[in-house]
Amino acid sequence: MSAKENRSIALVVQSGTLDRLMSALILASTAVAMNMEANLYFTFWGLNMLVKGAMDKAGLPATYKNFEEQMRRRMAEMKYPSPHEMLKSIYATGKLRIYACSPTMGIFGIKKEDLIPEVTDIVGAATFLEIAAKAELTLFI
Amino acid sequence: MSAKENRSIALVVQSGTLDRLMSALILASTAVAMNMEANLYFTFWGLNMLVKGAMDKAGLPATYKNFEEQMRRRMAEMKYPSPHEMLKSIYATGKLRIYACSPTMGIFGIKKEDLIPEVTDIVGAATFLEIAAKAELTLFI
Amino acid sequence: MSAKENRSIALVVQSGTLDRLMSALILASTAVAMNMEANLYFTFWGLNMLVKGAMDKAGLPATYKNFEEQMRRRMAEMKYPSPHEMLKSIYATGKLRIYACSPTMGIFGIKKEDLIPEVTDIVGAATFLEIAAKAELTLFI
Numbered sequence: 001m002s003a004k005e006n007r008s009i010a011l012v013v014q015s016g017t018l019d020r021l022m023s024a025l026i027l028a029s030t031a032v033a034m035n036m037e038a039n040l041y042f043t044f045w046g047l048n049m050l051v052k053g054a055m056d057k058a059g060l061p062a063t064y065k066n067f068e069e070q071m072r073r074r075m076a077e078m079k080y081p082s083p084h085e086m087l088k089s090i091y092a093t094g095k096l097r098i099y100a101c102s103p104t105m106g107i108f109g110i111k112k113e114d115l116i117p118e119v120t121d122i123v124g125a126a127t128f129l130e131i132a133a134k135a136e137l138t139l140f141i
Numbered sequence: 142m143s144a145k146e147n148r149s150i151a152l153v154v155q156s157g158t159l160d161r162l163m164s165a166l167i168l169a170s171t172a173v174a175m176n177m178e179a180n181l182y183f184t185f186w187g188l189n190m191l192v193k194g195a196m197d198k199a200g201l202p203a204t205y206k207n208f209e210e211q212m213r214r215r216m217a218e219m220k221y222p223s224p225h226e227m228l229k230s231i232y233a234t235g236k237l238r239i240y241a242c243s244p245t246m247g248i249f250g251i252k253k254e255d256l257i258p259e260v261t262d263i264v265g266a267a268t269f270l271e272i273a274a275k276a277e278l279t280l281f282i
Numbered sequence: 283m284s285a286k287e288n289r290s291i292a293l294v295v296q297s298g299t300l301d302r303l304m305s306a307l308i309l310a311s312t313a314v315a316m317n318m319e320a321n322l323y324f325t326f327w328g329l330n331m332l333v334k335g336a337m338d339k340a341g342l343p344a345t346y347k348n349f350e351e352q353m354r355r356r357m358a359e360m361k362y363p364s365p366h367e368m369l370k371s372i373y374a375t376g377k378l379r380i381y382a383c384s385p386t387m388g389i390f391g392i393k394k395e396d397l398i399p400e401v402t403d404i405v406g407a408a409t410f411l412e413i414a415a416k417a418e419l420t421l422f423i
Binding site for chain 3: 012014016017043044045061062063103106107108109124125126129132133138139140
């Protein structure tokens with residue numbers, strides 16, 4: 001395997017809103033298209049979006065709430081896939097790893113069987129730090 | 142050109158609020174003063190601030206809204222330049238690149254002629270990932 | 283000193299809310315447990331949390347406000363230390379550096395004597411950029 005095939009990005013998805021989820025998914029989608037691996041670590045409000053059925057209900061943050069209807073309408077007109085559909089198509093490339101933050105699961109009382117099947121593993125911050133140390137790009141979203 | 146002259150930072154400006162815009166501009170201003178290049182990729186609410194006349198109207202997020210009057214008054218007392226004036230003075234160094242996110246322009250129906258003249262280019266996330274891979278510091282703001 | 287002992291992370295804490303403060307402290311705590319140095323640069327709303335007595339009063343952002351009671355109750359049940367207690371125990375390892383952003387202190391009229399004693403230094407963005415350039419992981423929280 002060449003060095004190029006090992007290139008990766010590592011994103012912490014802490015937010016639970018549609019705009020930031022879209023930012024994370026667009027970056028992940030772009031990374032895998034460039035033959036990089038995309039590692040997404042979902043924590044806090046982000047982890048809550050990994051609960052079955054939750055991701056496609058994500059709305060906008062309080063600050064931008066009055067843009068929500070316009071944004072949804074435009075994304076529908078532009079035939080954007082839903083966030084979960086988008087995640088599934090990135091996942092199908094085999095280059096996406098979805099990590100669920102274990103301490104957050106305790107705080108919110110979320111169990112493994114509550115999560116979408118695309119979750120690769122339930123891990124703590126130490127695992128994320130090791131993954132991030134090898135990544136070319138790390139962002140907190 | 143020496144390796145040192147090529148040092149750069151790459152910031153994603155996703156937020157559309159005054160506090161985070163100021164964070165991005167202060168980091169960019171500091172980077173160029175240290176002879177680094179500053180690459181700012183404006184997306185979502187950040188992209189909306191690149192529309193002519195919008196940047197200097199940016200307010201605080203919902204969580205901190207009640208600090209807005211105090212913050213504006215103090216920044217006026219301290220003779221802070223407006224965000225757009227600050228951006229222009231960083232731009233004048235020749236070390237600032239402003240990128241507008243093309244998918245966001247579609248979602249919000251923003252056209253090239255709507256944007257401030259300091260925009261270097263309208264690009265997608267792949268271009269940002271290439272720029273970020275070479276940067277010493279990448280942050281999502 | 284081996285290269286391994288010099289590994290570090292650099293986090294900008296711009297937010298002043300409990301969820302993002304917890305994210306920063308959990309990452310810092312994990313980093314020092316892995317024998318890395320943790321550098322936290324507090325700016326804007328984050329800087330306001332370094333004022334004596336403020337950190338343990340931090341609440342949730344507007345978007346997630348209705349989760350606040352549940353989150354506090356669960357963290358109490360799980361015997362989580364308060365944020366300041368958590369910061370102190372990381373600080374006791376000798377591997378945590380807390381930096382207060384000097385321009386923010388001017389904007390908010392905060393003085394050195396107002397800050398908690400764990401603050402290592404009051405510095406500008408240039409010092410942070412130098413620290414971040416050496417870090418394995420940099421995030422804007």
